Amino acid sequence: MKSDIELINSEGKRLDGRGPEDLRKIKIEAGVLHRADGSCYLEWGGNKVLVAVYGPREALPRHTQNPLRAIVQARYNMAAFSVEDRKRPGPDRRSVEISKVISEALEKVILVEQFPRATVNVNIEVLDAEAGTRCAGLTAAGVALVDAGIPLRDIPVACAAGKIGGKVVLDLGKEEDNFGDADLPIAIAPRTGEVLLLQMDGHFTFDEFNHAFDLAVKGCHTVSELQKEAIITKYQTVAEEVQE
Amino acid sequence: MKSDIELINSEGKRLDGRGPEDLRKIKIEAGVLHRADGSCYLEWGGNKVLVAVYGPREALPRHTQNPLRAIVQARYNMAAFSVEDRKRPGPDRRSVEISKVISEALEKVILVEQFPRATVNVNIEVLDAEAGTRCAGLTAAGVALVDAGIPLRDIPVACAAGKIGGKVVLDLGKEEDNFGDADLPIAIAPRTGEVLLLQMDGHFTFDEFNHAFDLAVKGCHTVSELQKEAIITKYQTVAEEVQE
Amino acid sequence: MKSDIELINSEGKRLDGRGPEDLRKIKIEAGVLHRADGSCYLEWGGNKVLVAVYGPREALPRHTQNPLRAIVQARYNMAAFSVEDRKRPGPDRRSVEISKVISEALEKVILVEQFPRATVNVNIEVLDAEAGTRCAGLTAAGVALVDAGIPLRDIPVACAAGKIGGKVVLDLGKEEDNFGDADLPIAIAPRTGEVLLLQMDGHFTFDEFNHAFDLAVKGCHTVSELQKEAIITKYQTVAEEVQE
Amino acid sequence: MTVVPSIKRDYITKLASEGKRIDGRSFNQYRPIEIKTKVVNKAEGSARVKIGKTQVLVGIKMSLGEPFADSPNMGVLSTAAELIPLASPDFEAGPPREDAIELARVVDRGVRESEVVDVEKLVITPGEKVWIVFIDIHILDYDGNLFDAASLGALAALSTTVVPAKRFEAELPEGYPKEDYPLPMAEPPISCTTVKINDYVLFDPCFDEEIIADARLTVATDNHGDIRAMQKGLSGSFTQEEIQKVIKGALDNGQEIRKQLNHSTGK
Amino acid sequence: MTVVPSIKRDYITKLASEGKRIDGRSFNQYRPIEIKTKVVNKAEGSARVKIGKTQVLVGIKMSLGEPFADSPNMGVLSTAAELIPLASPDFEAGPPREDAIELARVVDRGVRESEVVDVEKLVITPGEKVWIVFIDIHILDYDGNLFDAASLGALAALSTTVVPAKRFEAELPEGYPKEDYPLPMAEPPISCTTVKINDYVLFDPCFDEEIIADARLTVATDNHGDIRAMQKGLSGSFTQEEIQKVIKGALDNGQEIRKQLNHSTGK
C-alpha cells in the first residue's frame, strides 16, 4: 500500500526522528514471573511482549515425543487488546506461521540432543503491538531461555531492516511497516552469524537486499548486548538478595 | 433490568397468584427411561427436565481416571426448542458453568471413594425452560441417582429464593427472574443442611440475604419430600409388577 | 423444484441430445498418481473425480482397529472450486453422509477379513461437479482399489436412473437432477447383481421404480466394462514399460 | 464387544430360521407405537414418539430469515439430530457424528422431497424474508429403529405446529396475517425401516437386531401407494427381490402407521 | 500427583489447627495487593493487578455494534478469560475450558449485575448502535485466587477506560460527542474469595492452599455493606454459619481493597 506520507526526508530523518540506522528504544527485564522456569519482559518502541519458558519436561501426549531430542514449541499469541481493533482470542493463521518460524529458529540454538523425549515450551504474549513483534518476541525468548537455565549454543536475537521511500533503514516503525517498500526480519546466532530466521516481503534490488541484510545483522548485535545486560542485571539482583 | 411491572402487590400476591413463600407446582417421576441406569422426569412450574444417569463405569479416556475415587460428570443441556428463540445446539458458556457447579455439588453426596477409576455420568436435558432450570435439573438428578442405585450420603435437592419489588420470596418465576432484584439458587444435603451449591446475583442487604437463605432451605426441604414420594412410587410400581 | 423447461421431448430426446437410455460420456484412467497405492481419474459428463487408495495399513489411532477385519474409510470431498459458488473447504453434512454410504458399499466387496486391524483409505476428490458425483466417485474408487492390488470379491460400480417429465431415464444430467421428478443412484457388485448402495428421492410409482432400477442396473453393467478396459490399459502400459 | 454380539447373532438367526423374533413379533410386524403431540410449551410444535422402548422427542421452532439464494421463493427447512448421551451409554457428547448426520439428513429429505411442508407458503417477501422451520430431533431412549421414530416424530410435530405470526408481528410486513395459524401441511409419506440378518428381512428392528444387522433399508411411501424416498445403509447388500419385498411391506405398515399419525394429530 | 498434595494437605491443616498459614498470614488476611493502571497503550483501558505473586492483566477494547434483541437500550459487555500457558505449567493452549469459563462468567456477572458500568449510557441509537465493551483477562502468573485478581483487574481497567469516540468519529451520528471521554462508572462492589480446608476458612488462598481446598466461596460486597454476588465452587460444602462468617470477612476486606482500588484509579 502506497501513501503520500514522506516516511523519510531528504536529510535521512524518519517520522519519529530516527536516522536510517537507529533502533527504536529497547528495554529488557529478565526473570519477571514467579511460576515460569524462565521469563522476560521486553519493550521495543511501542511493542510490549512477555515471554515465559517452561521445560525441559516430558513431552505430552507421548506420540509428540522425539526419542533422540527435545522438541521446541514456541507459541506466539497476541492479546485481544494489543491492537487497534480488538483481535479475537486464539490462534489465527498469522500467529500459527510466526509460532512455526520462531520454533524452528530457537531449535537451532537449544541443545535439544541433551533432552530426548522432552519439550521446551516458549510462550510469547504480545501485550502491545506496533510493528516488529516477531523480532521482539524472539529476542525476549532468547533472554527467557537463559533465565530458565536451558543449555544454549548461543543467545538468539532478532532485528529487522527494511526500505522506506526508496532508502534502506533499520527497524521499521508502524507507519514505515504499513507504507514502506520492503521488510526483512532476521534472527541470528550472534557468535557465528548463522541466520536462524529470515522472511522478506516487498521489493529489493540485489544490492539493497545486501545492504538491508548487513544493517539487520548490525541491529542484531546491538540488541544482543542489551540482552546480555538484562541477564547480568537479573543475576546481580539475585546475588544481592542471596547475600542479604 | 428494571420494569414497570408490579411483580408483587401490597397484599404479597405475585403475578401468578402465589404468596411470597409458595413454590410453583412440582411433579416428579422416577425411572422413566429404559436404557439409562437411572432416570427422572421433573416438571417445576413451566420447566420440564429429563435426567439420565449412567454409571459407575470405567472412566474413558483413561487419563481422566482418578485412582482414588469416581469422577462425577454432569452435563446440563438445553434443547434447541426449550426457549422462546431457538438455541443453537451444543454447549455454550452458560451451560458449561452450570454443568460444573452441578457436578461439584453432586460429587459431595455420591460415595465416590467406593468406585476408584470410575465415572458417574449425569445427563440433564432441559426440554422447557422457564426460570430455575438449574435447581430443577439438580433436583431431578438427585432422584435419578437414587433410581440408578448409586450409593449416596444424602439425596441432593435444590431451590432458589430471591427478591422482587423489594420483598424476599421463594422460587422466582420467569418475569420475576427477568425483572426482579436478586436471585439465590442453592442446593443442600437435606439431612445435614450442608450447602452444596450457592450462587447469587443482584442486591441483598445482609438481613435480606439471611431471610432469603432460610426461605430457600425451607423450599429445599419441601421439594425433598416430593423427591422421596417419587422414589417410593417408583418402587411400589416395580414391586406390584413383580408380584403380578 | 418444478420448472418450465421441457427436460425430455415427445420423441424421447433429452436436453443434451441423449435418448432415455443413454449414458453421458465416460472416460476412465487408472494409475495416475505416484504416491498413492492405487489411483483413478474419471470423467463422467461434466464430472471430474480423482481417487487415491492407501492401504491396507495399520489403523491408527489404535482404538479404531477391528481385531477381526479391516475397516474401510472412504472420504468424499468436493474441491472448493468444483461448484458454481465456491464451497467452503472441509466436510459438510452432505459429504459426511456420502462418505458413509460409499464406505459401507465398498466394505462389502473388499476382502476385509484378510486384514485384521488394518484400514483401507479411499480418498475421493471431486474436482468438477455436475450431477452424479457419488456414482462417479464410487466407480472410480472401484478402479483405484484394483490398481492398489486390494483383494476384491468384485469391482463395485455405480450408476443412477431417474424420472424427468414423467419418463424414466438413465443417468440424470445437471438440469435433469435439479428439475426432474426422481433420482435413484445405485451401486452393485456386477457379477452377482447384489445392491451395495441405494438411495432414492422424489416420486416413483411401484412400476416406475422397477423400470428405473432395471435401467440403473443396465447402466452399471455398461460402466463396468469401461472400468475393466481402464484397468487393462493400465496393465498393458506397465507391461510395455517393463519390456522396453 | 465381539463375543456377546456373536452369541446374540446365533440366537437371533436360529429364531429367524423358525420364523420367530426375540420379542415374539412376526418379521413384518412393528412394536406398539405411541404418538403424543404438544409435549413441550416453548416449541411451535412438538411430539414424543415411542416405538417399543425407543423414544424420540421432536421440537419445532420457527423464526424469520433470508431464503437461500437459489430458491428465493421458498421457506427454509433445517433438520438437526442429536444422539445425546441421555439415550444410550454409547452416545457421546460433542458435535454430531456420521450416524446422527445420516439420521438428520434422511429425516430432512423425507420432509423436504415429499413436499409435506409447503415451503412456498412460507415466503413473506420473495428473496428477502421467509419463515425458517427448525426441526430438532432429540433421542431420549434408544432401543433400535431411530429412523422411523425420528421421521414419525418430525411429521407429528410439524402437523401440530402453529406459525408464531403474533410473536414476530413487528417484523412482518403490512397485510401479512398477524394471528398465529397452523403450518400448511400436505399428506405425509411414512417411513418404514427393515434390517437384513443373513437372509431374513425384519421390519422395525429393536436394538439387539440392529447391532448385528448386515444391511438396512428404509422406504417411505405415500397414501397413493407410491415411493417417496429410500435409503440403504450398512455394509451388507440386498437383492432386487428383497428390495421389492421391503417396498410391499413398507406400503402395508405405512397405511397402518399413517392412520395412527392422523388420529394423534387430529386429522 | 496424589502424594505431594496429600503431604501438603497434612502440613497446611496442621498449621491451620494452630491458627497459622504457610506464608504467615492470619486466616482473614490478604497478601499485598498492587494495582497499576494504563499498562498497555492500544487498549482503551488496562490494569495489571498483583495479589502476592498472582498477576493478572486486564485490557478493555471498545467498538460499535448492535445491541442484543432483548435489550435494545443497553450497551454490550463481553468478558473473556484465557488461562494462557504463560501463567502456569498446568494451563494449556486451546479453547477456554470450564475453569476459564467459570472465571470469566463470575467476573462478568460481578460487572454486569452490580451495574458498575452504566450500560444505558452506552447506547448511541436504541436498537441499532451501541458501544460494545470487551473485557479481556490475561492471567500472567498464577499463585492462587484468580477470581479476586481478575475482578479487581477488570474494575481497575474499566475505571480508567476512555471511550474512543474520536477513533469512531465517522460511524457516530450527528450530535454525539466526537471527543474521547471517560467510561461512566458507578461505585464498584469488591469480590473476596475464601477456601475451606477441613473446617478452616481462609481468605485469599495461595496456590498451595487452593489445590488442596475442599470448597471455595466468593462474595462481592458494595460500599453500603450489601451483597452483590456470590459463587460457591468445588465439591466441598459450607454450613450456614460459615457462609455468614465469609460474608462478614468479605465486607471487612472489601472496604480495604476498595480504598486501594479508588486510590490507584485516582478516585
Place this chain on the structure above:
Amino acid sequence: MTVVPSIKRDYITKLASEGKRIDGRSFNQYRPIEIKTKVVNKAEGSARVKIGKTQVLVGIKMSLGEPFADSPNMGVLSTAAELIPLASPDFEAGPPREDAIELARVVDRGVRESEVVDVEKLVITPGEKVWIVFIDIHILDYDGNLFDAASLGALAALSTTVVPAKRFEAELPEGYPKEDYPLPMAEPPISCTTVKINDYVLFDPCFDEEIIADARLTVATDNHGDIRAMQKGLSGSFTQEEIQKVIKGALDNGQEIRKQLNHSTGK
C-alpha cells in the same frame, strides 16, 4: 521412522559430496515442469502444475463481497491450501495444520506483495463492494517442493482467470461491464526453493531430500532481477554467503520458469 531417514541421509550426503543427487540432477537443476491451464470447468481459472512427480491443482473462484475496513479501495485475495490425504500417506483429513498454513501464507504473500493481481482494479464500489478472489490449492501428489509447485500453480491459474461479470450481472451496478473479462495481471515473480543438507544447497528438493533437510529457503524474484519475497524454514541455519548463492540460483531458474509459465498461459 528414524532409521530409514538416517540411512537415506547418509546416502544423499555421500552423493552430494561427489556433486551428485539421487535422481542425477545437478545441485541447481529443476526436475521437468509441466503446466496445464483450464483443467476444471466450474472454476474461474485453474491450472495443474507438475514438478517431477509432485502435482498440484489450483482453482480460482470469484465472488462479490465487502472490502476489508482498512483497505476500502482494494479487492480481496484469499488463499487456502489443503494437504489432502489423497496426496500422501502422511497427510491427514481435518483443519489445515501449520505446514499447510505456512504454505498458503507464503503463496498468498507471493501473490499479494508482488502486486501481480491489481487489487485496485477489483473494486466495484469503494468501501462497499469488491471482487473477492479465492485461490484454492489442492495438493494431488507429493514428491517434494510444494512451495514452488503451489506458487506456480496459483500464478498460472490466476493468469487464465476470467472475471465472471456475466454471472453476477444482477449484483453489479450500472456502468460496470457485464461481459466476462480477463483478470488484470502484472508480470509475476517466480518462487524458487532450496534445501540445505549438511553444507550442500540443492534447488527443487524431491521428497527424499526434503525429509532429511536441515533448512529451507525460498526466494521469489521478478523479471527485473529484483527480490520480491523470501522465507526461510526448518531448524537449520544459512550463512550470508549461502543466502546470496540461493538468490543467484533463484534468479537463473526463475528466468527459465517464467518463460515456461508465460508460454503455457499464452503470454
